[in-house]
Amino acid sequence: MMASNIDVVNSWNAATTLLNRYFSISIFFFGIVGNILNILVLSQRNLRSNSCAFLFLMSSVANLVAIFSGLFTRTTSGWTADLTNTITWLCQIRTFVVFASRTVAYCLVALATVDRYLSSCTNVRRRQMSSLKNTRQGTILILIFSCLLYVQMFYCYEANLLDAPLRCYGKTIACRLITDLTYVFFANIIPLIVMLCFGLLTIINITQTKHRVNHIDLSHSSDVIRHSQRHLKKIDHYLLIMLSVQVALFALFTLPQNIQKFVALAEINQPKSKLDTAIENFIFNFFLLFAYLANGMTFYINTLFGGSVFRNELMKLVRGKCR
Template sequence: MSNKSIESLEYISDQLNRYLASIIFLFGITGNIMSCLVLSQRRLRSNPCALLFLISSFIGLISILVGLPTRILAGWHVDPTATINWICKTRAFIIFSTRTMSIWLITLATIDRWLISSIDIHRRQMSNLKNVKRAIFITVILSILSYIHMFPCYEANITNAPLKCYEYTVRCLLVTDLIYVIFSIMIPLILMIIFGLLTISYVHRTHTHVARASNALRIIDHNRHVNQNSKKTDHHLLRMLLLQIFSLIVLCIPQVIQKLYITFKPFDSGSKLEDAIKTFLYNIDILLAFMASAMPFYIYVLAGGSVIKKAFMDLIRLIQRKIAC
């Protein structure tokens, strides 16, 4: 009975890697390319928050292009990362570093929305392209440095692990998992929740204090004039951001729990069936994490209102004109 259960879990994992991973790959590539094209339009990329979304989508595209093809191949038992060291190390480094960059860029976007919604003029002045570009550069460098240790730590042909390409020492496993759980997931998500709630609080107070509404609106506008288009863009960007935060929490937390569980209760500490269940759940968590990288464009279309839809239609018209020429 135990052997049949193990075989069933392995079979389901293979099917998920073959077909669900392929679907995530197609939707993720399409969505992130569309996000990059839409958000790179001049009237959007001049907005600090939209610029962060743009860079996050580009990095998410890299993560999907590098990470998901090997998951698909794993469903057919021809995953090169399982047997070739340099591919194993490079893929692991790119996946972890790009995922960290992407989630921190969304965190920065949350902080930017908090700054721009503040009634404090000094905070609002901190929301500008110069500061955002500096923050992007620092985020990329720190993310790379955080996972540079994966080159000596990761090895192919590992047994007693959820994947054949995995850390080969307990010390490496502990370092990578703690960095990933704390630095790449928990701290950014906590900051997103805190600054997201603060932003909602600012917006709520702006709308409820009717007597001070005109003054608040005047302050929020950098030019001290009410700009309806800018306000609409900021409103839709906030909605996009909040929905993306929710999706990140739902899709990333399961992998955090699973990695911590494997770290403190490693393979061979229980029965073969328990190890098979760990591997099965780990594979599902990996696909959920890739789903988080694939969803942004569809979130933007769903929550972006007329701002994103208009930018998308402008892009379609531009492509049609170029084809006609």
């Protein structure tokens, strides 16, 4: 290899190191602070009994676990040794927790979208399905399912690998294929499809409900009807914005990593130069970290687009802590 190529390879490797050191720190604190605040706000009395709020609360807990387990060692690896890169059982446990917790978090948000749809239905039986009891049962099922989904990690993942994007990675091509496809479909694509479908169905339900309200005879209880119309319009407005922002950002933060995984799997048997490998490692690490933004964005979305309900609870929490 020519000296110039060696310098370029070293530059890409150095860029990857800096990316893991500083970008991961930003995401780590961004996500930790956001999820802790989200948990505190959603634990308030006015919100914790709501089935949808409960799902967002549990999703925030899962996001907190995912960010801490996935990024803590990355943020400290620039200054101390990352033991998950050298000790296989630590590598396996960390990877299992990261993948399972992220899957739990995304599936709970998808389940929250289903809950919103059920609560907006005019059918009484469907509305009754939107309950705290059912969401708790759904949370337990998702947790069990997500854990079973990644049991193979304890066989597939190994530390001290040199021919992989990460030192702690799948030890065979078959392991990488199974793990990547499982994560892409069950943690990203399927939850995203559920969010889109039930989000649109929820908006349709709200629109139909609003249409029926508009056809009620206003000669009776006109003040009540006008208040109801304003309330429905406000809910419809915030719901549309929150759904759009959540789904758009979820897709923005997770789909690039999924595309990168598919491309990497398609080229897995192709011979590559050291420069190609260095560039691919940088891209892999960038999209890996970029996807973690999806685990830390919920609080900021709720604060910016959640209307007065979430912000009022946040202000109550702040005032209560300041006393």
